[in-house]
Amino acid sequence: MxxxxxxxxxxxxxxxxxxxxxGEKGILAYxxxxxxxxxxxxxxxxTALLLLDGRLxxxxxxxxxxxxxxxxxxxxxxxxxxxxxxxxxxxxxxMLQTAVASLGMFYPGSECLTAGEVCEELDYVxxxxxxxxxxxxxIVAMWEQIRNGYDPINPRTDLGYAENLLYMxxxxxxxxxxxxxLDTCLILHAEHTINASTFAALVTGSTLASPYQVVxxxxxxxxxxxxxxxxxxxxEMLEDIGSPDKVPDWLEKKLAAKEKIWGMxxxxxxxxxxxxxILQKLMERLAEYRGGQISPLFETALxxxxxxxxxxxxxGVYPNVDYxxxxxxxxxxxxxxxxxxxxxxxxxxxxxxxxxxxxSDNRIFRPTQVYTGEGIRPYVPIEKR
Numbered sequence: 001m002x003x004x005x006x007x008x009x010x011x012x013x014x015x016x017x018x019x020x021x022x023g024e025k026g027i028l029a030y031x032x033x034x035x036x037x038x039x040x041x042x043x044x045x046x047t048a049l050l051l052l053d054g055r056l057x058x059x060x061x062x063x064x065x066x067x068x069x070x071x072x073x074x075x076x077x078x079x080x081x082x083x084x085x086x087x088x089x090x091x092x093x094x095m096l097q098t099a100v101a102s103l104g105m106f107y108p109g110s111e112c113l114t115a116g117e118v119c120e121e122l123d124y125v126x127x128x129x130x131x132x133x134x135x136x137x138x139i140v141a142m143w144e145q146i147r148n149g150y151d152p153i154n155p156r157t158d159l160g161y162a163e164n165l166l167y168m169x170x171x172x173x174x175x176x177x178x179x180x181x182l183d184t185c186l187i188l189h190a191e192h193t194i195n196a197s198t199f200a201a202l203v204t205g206s207t208l209a210s211p212y213q214v215v216x217x218x219x220x221x222x223x224x225x226x227x228x229x230x231x232x233x234x235x236e237m238l239e240d241i242g243s244p245d246k247v248p249d250w251l252e253k254k255l256a257a258k259e260k261i262w263g264m265x266x267x268x269x270x271x272x273x274x275x276x277x278i279l280q281k282l283m284e285r286l287a288e289y290r291g292g293q294i295s296p297l298f299e300t301a302l303x304x305x306x307x308x309x310x311x312x313x314x315x316g317v318y319p320n321v322d323y324x325x326x327x328x329x330x331x332x333x334x335x336x337x338x339x340x341x342x343x344x345x346x347x348x349x350x351x352x353x354x355x356x357x358x359x360s361d362n363r364i365f366r367p368t369q370v371y372t373g374e375g376i377r378p379y380v381p382i383e384k385r
Contacts, residue, residue, distance in 0.1 A: 004370040009267070013365075014202060018051060018353050019191045026271040030191055031055065039278050044161050044186040045069060048349035051191055052129055052356065065130070066160075072134035073155035073164065076106050080142060080152060088147035092140065092341045093223035099139050100132075101216035107131065125359065128211045129352040136215075136348050137161070140341045141168030162186060165345070170333050177289055178332050181282050182342075185325060188275040189343050191350030192321075193268075197221040197228065201351040206364045211355055218351045219344050228340040228347075231326035234263035235297065235336050238327070243296065244303035251307050263323030264308055270316035279324035286331060297327050 005011050020029045028035040031050055038047055049057045049065045057065065079099060086095055142152035145168075153168045162183035166174040194202070200221040205214045222228035241250045254261060266273055287294040305319055312318075329339050 013194060013199065014358070016194065016354065016357060017054070018350070018357060019193050021193055021268050023266075023268040023270050026269060026274045026277075028192070028274050035188065035274055036278065038187050039184050042187060044183050044190070044346070044349075047187045047190055048133060051349050051353040052126070068130045069134045069161060070157040072131050073138050073157070075135055075138055075142065078106055079103070079139070080146070083139075083143060083146050088149075090147075091223070092143055092147075092338050093219060093229075093344070095143050096136075096139060096341055096344060097216050097219040097223070099143075100136070100212055100219060102212075103132075103135070104210045104212040107212075125356050129356070132211060132215055132352060133348050136345045137165040138168065140338065140345055141165055143341075144169050144335070144338065145171070165342075166332065177286075181286060181328065182332060184278070184282060185328060185342070186346040188278060188321060189325070189346035191347070191353065194354075195227065196224075197347065198351060198354050202354055202358050203365045205355045205358045206362055208362070211352065214355050215348060215351055218347070222344055222347065223340060228322075228343045230262055230320075231322040231329070231339045231343065232336050234301075234322055235326040235330060235339075237262045238297040238300045238304070241300050241304065244299050247300065247303040247307050251304065251311070255311060261304075261308060261312075261317075263319055263326075264312065265317040266320040269318065269320065272318040273320040273323075275321040276319040276323050279321065279328060280319075282328060283324055283331075286328070295327060295331055297330070301327060 018031065020032070021027065030038060030047065031054055033042075033050070033056075038050075042050075045066045046057060046062055049062060079102065082102060083095065083099060086098065138155050145152045150171075153171055155164050155168055159167055159174065160179070160183070163174045163176075163179040166172075166179050166182060192198075197218040201214050201218040204217040205211075209217075225233055241247060251261075283294070283298050287298065301324065305323070309318065325343075326336065326339050329342060330336065334342060
């Protein structure tokens, strides 16, 4: 086969029953459940277990899983001390990849993988998934305190997943309303078929690397602005525009220069991303909750979406998940450079679900290439060149 497809666009790389997208109709479903229903009725803990096990858990199963997550939040002091040695000006995603990659040194237990055979011990896969999902938000929140010169705040077992993240991050008792919004955001970001970071996780997992390395590889991929890092760029873009009345001129200049409009367009969706629709509604709910007191960036975002729709809708370019998520995170007191870290916290559930699926029928990824270099030729001694 000599055909070359840039970026492997449209090339099936695996079989999966974890999530499904219909980009023409704007459908996203986890294990067959529409994202709209999960966002309305589920919580992140239940959604994560759904992704991992393939079915909605019973009340008892969910209680056990939630208890496991709460009991595995503590991180050894070695991790904390290592994080303190990192430059506080470093990007949180670089910290997160470093910290997660190091976890295997402090929490060993990959023997069934490193022995060279595919691990079929479901208890091992489940337990490792629990430990990583539980510690991801803790590490992210620890860094927010450490880089500002403070000792990290210990996690609390009396708080839910999203509540504890907000508590450790802000050092304040979490607002239940904001925690609920964050919980929904985590559900929306938890899984999205074989995207770039998930593919990185699959490739790494196929070598039987430890799940810490699997997630670390995915984190590195997610950090790029063409993937998870776009929500940071959206907020910077809206700040650059300044106000709704400046949108038309700004957009004309961008389109004339053929520059990217951050948060607009998605390779899979030809209509508005269903997650963006939910996030916009969350922004409206937050505005109502605060009596209209909300970031002016939201009004600018609405104006830009309307103006862009008039110019780009025929090309299938609409807001994606990054368009409104950054504004929501900012309203919760989360700094811009931590947006993608929160994305990573949520997506870990999806990464580990795909890791589990990969191990169930593993074959190492070894794609080929189309060689475009020189033909075979003789070596020329340096004195004759």
